[in-house]
């Protein structure tokens with residue numbers, strides 16, 4: 001297939017589909033949530049997770065004040081809620097009341113946990129790196145909330161119970177009626193390629 005070579009940086013950030021999750025935070029009696037597609041785990045031990053946020057976002061302000069946040073993984077059934085959270089500004093609006101978002105109690109931080117999240121991770125900020133209007137926030141996971149039956153024993157998501165919200169960019173979300181997985185053992189395939 002022919003490739004176009006672009007003089008500019010083009011679509012370098014289009015690494016989709018990506019899970020769209022919800023980052024929550026609280027400070028000074030205010031709490032808020034924002035949708036985030038740019039995120040990743042960074043280390044297993046210590047358990048570090050990072051995400052990128054615009055520094056003008058209200059959630060970022062609450063994270064800077066409290067030094068805490070929570071990552072909430074939402075099921076595909078709640079994609080509309082994820083879109084609403086990512087389409088609204090929390091500075092002058094209570095997203096929890098406006099969209100009827102229920103909360104669970106956090107145990108180690110002040111960050112609210114979304115009751116409908118199939119998994120949520122409470123984090124303490126350990127570091128951040130700011131680049132002109134964007135910050136990569138790195139947090140250490142200090143508590144985990146998991147809905148029963150949503151993960152298999154090997155830690156993979158049980159797709160019979162729950163499917164993550166997969167964002168395609170440009171306001172599009174993957175619509176998967178019946179998801180399946182393929183087992184491709186890395187050592188088996190690495191050997192085959194070496195032959």
Ligand SMILES: Cc1cc2nc3c(=O)[nH]c(=O)nc-3n(C[C@H](O)[C@H](O)[C@H](O)COP(=O)(O)O)c2cc1C
Nearest residue numbers: 034035036037038053054057058059086088089090
């Ligand atoms: C699917 C989706 C993914 C998003 N991903 C990010 C992201 O990775 N980083 C970011 O800063 N904003 C992202 N946004 C935008 C924020 O969620 C949005 O600006 C939100 O209004 C910020 O809320 P706040 O000002 O109340 O904190 C995303 C929005 C959507 C709908």
